[in-house]
Amino acid sequence: MEIVRRIRSGNIRAAARLLRDIDDRIPSAHDALRELYPYTGKAHVVGITGSPGVGKSTLVDGLTVRFRKDGLTVGILAIDPTSPFTGGAILGDRIRMQRHFPDDGVFIRSLATRGQFGGLTRSTNDMISVLDAMGKDVILVETVGVGQDEVEIVNSAHTTVLVTVPGLGDDVQALKSGILEIGNILVVNKADREGAEKTASQLRGLVDMRKIGGNGDGWNPVIVKTDAHRGMGMEELYSAICGHRDFLLRSGREEWNEMARQRAKRQLMEALREEAVKAILNRMEDRGKPLDALLDEVVERRTDPYSLASEIVSEKLCNGR
Amino acid sequence: MEIVRRIRSGNIRAAARLLRDIDDRIPSAHDALRELYPYTGKAHVVGITGSPGVGKSTLVDGLTVRFRKDGLTVGILAIDPTSPFTGGAILGDRIRMQRHFPDDGVFIRSLATRGQFGGLTRSTNDMISVLDAMGKDVILVETVGVGQDEVEIVNSAHTTVLVTVPGLGDDVQALKSGILEIGNILVVNKADREGAEKTASQLRGLVDMRKIGGNGDGWNPVIVKTDAHRGMGMEELYSAICGHRDFLLRSGREEWNEMARQRAKRQLMEALREEAVKAILNRMEDRGKPLDALLDEVVERRTDPYSLASEIVSEKLCNGR
Numbered sequence: 116m117e118i119v120r121r122i123r124s125g126n127i128r129a130a131a132r133l134l135r136d137i138d139d140r141i142p143s144a145h146d147a148l149r150e151l152y153p154y155t156g157k158a159h160v161v162g163i164t165g166s167p168g169v170g171k172s173t174l175v176d177g178l179t180v181r182f183r184k185d186g187l188t189v190g191i192l193a194i195d196p197t198s199p200f201t202g203g204a205i206l207g208d209r210i211r212m213q214r215h216f217p218d219d220g221v222f223i224r225s226l227a228t229r230g231q232f233g234g235l236t237r238s239t240n241d242m243i244s245v246l247d248a249m250g251k252d253v254i255l256v257e258t259v260g261v262g263q264d265e266v267e268i269v270n271s272a273h274t275t276v277l278v279t280v281p282g283l284g285d286d287v288q289a290l291k292s293g294i295l296e297i298g299n300i301l302v303v304n305k306a307d308r309e310g311a312e313k314t315a316s317q318l319r320g321l322v323d324m325r326k327i328g329g330n331g332d333g334w335n336p337v338i339v340k341t342d343a344h345r346g347m348g349m350e351e352l353y354s355a356i357c358g359h360r361d362f363l364l365r366s367g368r369e370e371w372n373e374m375a376r377q378r379a380k381r382q383l384m385e386a387l388r389e390e391a392v393k394a395i396l397n398r399m400e401d402r403g404k405p406l407d408a409l410l411d412e413v414v415e416r417r418t419d420p421y422s423l424a425s426e427i428v429s430e431k432l433c434n435g436r
Numbered sequence: 437m438e439i440v441r442r443i444r445s446g447n448i449r450a451a452a453r454l455l456r457d458i459d460d461r462i463p464s465a466h467d468a469l470r471e472l473y474p475y476t477g478k479a480h481v482v483g484i485t486g487s488p489g490v491g492k493s494t495l496v497d498g499l500t501v502r503f504r505k506d507g508l509t510v511g512i513l514a515i516d517p518t519s520p521f522t523g524g525a526i527l528g529d530r531i532r533m534q535r536h537f538p539d540d541g542v543f544i545r546s547l548a549t550r551g552q553f554g555g556l557t558r559s560t561n562d563m564i565s566v567l568d569a570m571g572k573d574v575i576l577v578e579t580v581g582v583g584q585d586e587v588e589i590v591n592s593a594h595t596t597v598l599v600t601v602p603g604l605g606d607d608v609q610a611l612k613s614g615i616l617e618i619g620n621i622l623v624v625n626k627a628d629r630e631g632a633e634k635t636a637s638q639l640r641g642l643v644d645m646r647k648i649g650g651n652g653d654g655w656n657p658v659i660v661k662t663d664a665h666r667g668m669g670m671e672e673l674y675s676a677i678c679g680h681r682d683f684l685l686r687s688g689r690e691e692w693n694e695m696a697r698q699r700a701k702r703q704l705m706e707a708l709r710e711e712a713v714k715a716i717l718n719r720m721e722d723r724g725k726p727l728d729a730l731l732d733e734v735v736e737r738r739t740d741p742y743s744l745a746s747e748i749v750s751e752k753l754c755n756g757r
Contacts, residue, residue, distance in 0.1 A: 145742050152740030166487055372735075379734040379741065383727070384713070386745035391712035392705070394749050406704070413700040414693075419473030420700065421466050424707035428715050 119150040122249055127222055130249055134224050137241045148241055151248040156375055158190070158247040159360050162272030164258045169278045170304045173343035174352070175257050181353045182253050183220055190246030191223035194239060194258040222246065240271055240382050271378050273371070274359045276352070278302045279318075281310035298336055300355045306340035306348065315340055334362055395427060440471040443570055448543055451570055455545050458562045469562055472569040477696055479511070479568040480681050483593030485579045490601045491625045494664035495673070496578050502674045503574050504541055511567030512544035515560060515579040543567060561592055561703050592699050594692065595680045597673070599623045600639075602631035619657055621676045627661035627669065636661055655683055716748060 121129035136144035161178075163171050172193070179189045224242065239256065246254045256272055277298030301318045303311055315338055322336045337355040341348035363370040399405055409427075412418045442450035457465035482499075484492050493514070500510045545563065560577065567575045577593055598619030622643070624636045636659055643657045658676040662669035684691040720726055730748075733739045 149740050149742050153737040376735050380731055382741040386741045388709050388713050390745040390749040392709050414697050416474045419470050420703040420707045422470050424711045428711040
């Protein structure tokens with residue numbers, strides 16, 4: 116497949132087109148993804164997540180420069196809850212592209228969240244695969260928010276960096292945020308602000324609590340204070356990220372391989388969900404019994420969504436119950 | 437079914453138990469949901485969403501008091517990305533329960549997000565159904581963040597209140613947040629803070645942009661400045677919410693009914709996804725070919741998740757392609 120060959124040779128235009136097709140959910144994209152998959156699994160995927168306004172983009176840009184200094188190629192996926200209406204993602208790309216232009220070692224792409232259920236997670240994993248197959252050494256995935264989908268996304272990362280800032284109840288919210296559980300590195304950005312040390316020590320307290328609770332992967336989350344705009348703490352953050360990668364790769368790559376397995380399982384489950392529903396809906400269409408026709412029964416409370424779903428599924432599956 | 441009868445009679449203990457079963461994904465909960473569904477569809481579902489720390493809980497509590505003043509019963513679902521580890525959701529319930537205790541007209545429950553893919557949306561819709569069947573006149577759904585799941589959740593609401601605060605780039609982030617598209621009422625909370633008017637006018641600008649862009653549901657988002665702690669602006673917010681409900685119910689309830697249809701469709705699609713995958717996985721188990729056994733082929737790149745998913749699905753569906 117021509118596009119596959121070009122993407123593997125690092126062709127930015129080809130990769131950009133495939134990423135757009137994935138984002139627009141164009142079916143042909145799946146064929147390309149199938150052929151690219153064998154060439155994936157090499158990159159170090161780093162998730163950078165946190166609430167809006169904590170300075171993730173600046174951190175990502177700073178890290179990119181640092182990775183380049185070591186001669187590592189970098190792919191960046193900025194997951195951006197931008198609506199088609201505001202169109203900010205594309206704009207964001209243009210602005211950020213320029214900063215690293217014409218460095219071919221850096222490829223950045225923003226992904227606007229689609230309204231589709233769970234679409235974000237699926238698309239993100241697919242896009243990570245594309246950058247991976249492109250041969251990027253490091254893939255930085257920047258995600259906004261503390262929602263379920265963000266948790267799913269960082270689950271796809273080898274290393275997760277949770278970014279917060281002093282104040283605005285964010286430190287308290289961090290406590291409430293399940294995402295803290297999966298942060299391998301905890302960053303207090305805008306550390307020039309008042310309360311930075313307080314936030315850092317609160318995080319230290321949480322890390323100690325977790326040790327007692329025993330999340331037991333043998334890694335103790337590192338806390339780093341940064342001021343991304345001034346470049347402060349970036350070297351420490353960089354070392355922490357490399358340190359976690361080394362941790363995963365030590366002792367026969369056990370952790371690394373287990374993560375690869377978990378990620379493959381998630382991708383398979385997501386593909387399975389999508390394929391199963393697609394196949395069922397197609398068959399309903401073919402039989403002249405589209406979903407919308409049955410919907411009225413639910414709206415008028417003659418049945419309920421759960422019973423109807425079971426009926427449809429068991430009818431479509433061989434010797435279904 | 438005993439639990440169904442008790443929930444319909446407004447029994448808080450029975451409702452709390454079912455909600456817990458839903459949250460814990462205990463299968464028997466589905467039977468109760470099936471029986472409750474015919475009694476749903478009456479409540480006015482109001483989504484209250486925004487970034488962490490903007491003061492959603494305080495607004496929800498204030499609105500609850502106001503609705504009670506009109507003799508309306510209120511159900512509250514606080515969607516809280518709390519991990520099982522921190523256990524904050526239950527704590528939050530206890531603290532907040534006390535405030536309205538012993539008012540039987542108010543039922544509040546926090547829902548901790550589960551790691552399961554898309555689990556949050558499904559659980560939330562189910563929980564809304566329970567409170568609806570309980571006979572609550574108004575259901576307030578409080579969600580944190582601007583992630584995909586939050587968008588899905590507010591899609592289940594008749595009226596969506598988007599909460600922001602002055603500063604911390606939140607006003608800029610609002611532009612980038614697709615969720616703004618679906619905010620029927622835009623609240624600038626903590627309006628005593630500097631920059632409140634600036635944020636409000638930025639939102640006004642966005643609303644005007646949207647009018648030009650034409651989101652065309654005939655409703656022009658209302659912008660309200662509040663200071664929930666001092667109770668400032670709560671009456672305006674309350675009127676805006678009632679105003680939007682009246683808008684939906686005017687001219688033969690067209691908008692209201694269309695929303696009911698859309699929500700039923702989402703519930704059906706979610707149930708379909710869940711049932712389809714569950715049935716397929718069960719059949720694989722029965723055939724002694726569990727998913728994990730096939731997973732190695734993906735991990736070792738002998739196949740890819742997409743091809744394997746298609747194979748599995750077409751094999752499980754009658755005369756699959």
